[in-house]
Amino acid sequence: QKNIGILTSGGDAQGMNPCVRAVVRMAIARKCRPFFIYEGYQGLVDGGDKIKQAKWTDVSGFLTSGGTMIGTARCKEFREIEGRRTGVYNLIKKGIDALVVIGGDGSLTGADKLRAEWPDHVAALEKDGRISKEDANKYRTLMIVGMVGSIDNDLASTDMTIGACSALERICESVDAILSTAMSHQRAFVVEVMGRHCGWLALNAAISTGADYLFIPEAPPKDDWEESMCKTLKASRDAGKRTSLVIVAEGALDRNLNPIKPDYIKDILSTRLGYDTRVTILGHVQRGGAPAHFDRFLGTMQGAEAIEAILRATPDTPSPVIGMLENKITTQPLKEAIELTGQVAQAIESKDFARAMALRSASFSK
Numbered sequence: 001q002k003n004i005g006i007l008t009s010g011g012d013a014q015g016m017n018p019c020v021r022a023v024v025r026m027a028i029a030r031k032c033r034p035f036f037i038y039e040g041y042q043g044l045v046d047g048g049d050k051i052k053q054a055k056w057t058d059v060s061g062f063l064t065s066g067g068t069m070i071g072t073a074r075c076k077e078f079r080e081i082e083g084r085r086t087g088v089y090n091l092i093k094k095g096i097d098a099l100v101v102i103g104g105d106g107s108l109t110g111a112d113k114l115r116a117e118w119p120d121h122v123a124a125l126e127k128d129g130r131i132s133k134e135d136a137n138k139y140r141t142l143m144i145v146g147m148v149g150s151i152d153n154d155l156a157s158t159d160m161t162i163g164a165c166s167a168l169e170r171i172c173e174s175v176d177a178i179l180s181t182a183m184s185h186q187r188a189f190v191v192e193v194m195g196r197h198c199g200w201l202a203l204n205a206a207i208s209t210g211a212d213y214l215f216i217p218e219a220p221p222k223d224d225w226e227e228s229m230c231k232t233l234k235a236s237r238d239a240g241k242r243t244s245l246v247i248v249a250e251g252a253l254d255r256n257l258n259p260i261k262p263d264y265i266k267d268i269l270s271t272r273l274g275y276d277t278r279v280t281i282l283g284h285v286q287r288g289g290a291p292a293h294f295d296r297f298l299g300t301m302q303g304a305e306a307i308e309a310i311l312r313a314t315p316d317t318p319s320p321v322i323g324m325l326e327n328k329i330t331t332q333p334l335k336e337a338i339e340l341t342g343q344v345a346q347a348i349e350s351k352d353f354a355r356a357m358a359l360r361s362a363s364f365s366k
């Protein structure tokens with residue numbers, strides 16, 4: 001009978017709650033004991049009543065609610081080795097055998113680090129007399145299972161991250177609303193969407209709302225983009241369209257890696273084309289509200305698989321990340337997913353945009 005800790009970390013995402021619910025209930029169904037760890041890695045570092053056994057009914061209502069009911073946080077201490085050691089101590093003191101982490105790129109990088117360092121932490125805690133020799137032997141390894149809770153859909157190893165579908169849904173609803181007023185007044189709108197360094201939300205929003213122009217970090221525009229953007233928008237208007245819609249990812253860059261900001265685009269459209277142009281930054285509305293059907297489904301399937309992965313694992317099994325590829329729930333090494341994701345950022349930094357795009361696409365079919 002394993003004791004399984006569960007935490008949500010980093011930026012919240014719709015679908016985290018359904019995932020927590022599935023982990024808790026599947027754990028109980030498989031005769032394990034689930035433990036909530038509140039406020040992400042902060043709860044791990046703080047210990048005490050931040051780590052609490054969860055009952056079946058504690059997750060009632062989780063399936064349909066947005067955000068994360070067990071809280072999330074950005075935890076500075078966990079970035080330092082001492083903070084992670086305190087986390088290890090708290091887990092051992094609570095008798096936790098396995099940890100489920102639902103979070104983004106950063107949270108899973110932290111989880112990967114924790115797993116790699118675990119034996120050293122245990123040895124150091126025993127040496128300092130903070131844990132007994134018996135505990136040091138009993139908790140020689142810790143199984144960590146990751147799931148990607150992120151609206152950005154920015155992690156390699158899964159076609160969809162938990163939350164991306166709901167965020168895209170919200171963006172489409174908001175842009176639809178903007179378009180109806182834009183059309184009445186023949187206005188141009190520049191809409192900034194989230195996604196950090198990933199253009200997935202922006203690209204899919206542009207396709208789904210019929211945007212005229214799009215900026216994403218992986219494919220910066222050619223140097224004279226201002227001119228070509230104006231030409232494209234004007235051609236649309238000349239053909240009878242009453243609005244112009246430009247979607248900008250929050251991480252959009254030009255070829256010199258300078259950010260492309262909505263206000264700059266607005267100035268270009270106002271001065272060169274004379275369009276009445278407005279900027280809308282959608283902001284946190286994108287991550288709020290109830291999860292879409294797909295995120296309820298994805299969170300539930302992956303949460304159940306996380307428990308199976310823990311029960312299948314041996315001490316030598318590499319920590320997995322649960323994903324979904326071609327409609328199948330998958331279990332892949334966490335380390336590889338993190339490394340592959342990091343390569344996209346490196347390609348952008350070195351201005352190898354073709355490679356960034358290729359890696360981003362490859363990560364979906366790997």
Ligand code: ADP
Pocket residue numbers: 009010011041073074075076078079080103104105106107108109110111113150
């Ligand atoms: P996300 O998981 O959404 O990408 P962050 O990047 O803010 O969000 O990461 C969430 C938390 O994960 C951080 O506050 C920190 O506690 C932990 N974390 C992130 N990156 C690392 C790292 N490289 N090493 C250790 N912990 C990390």
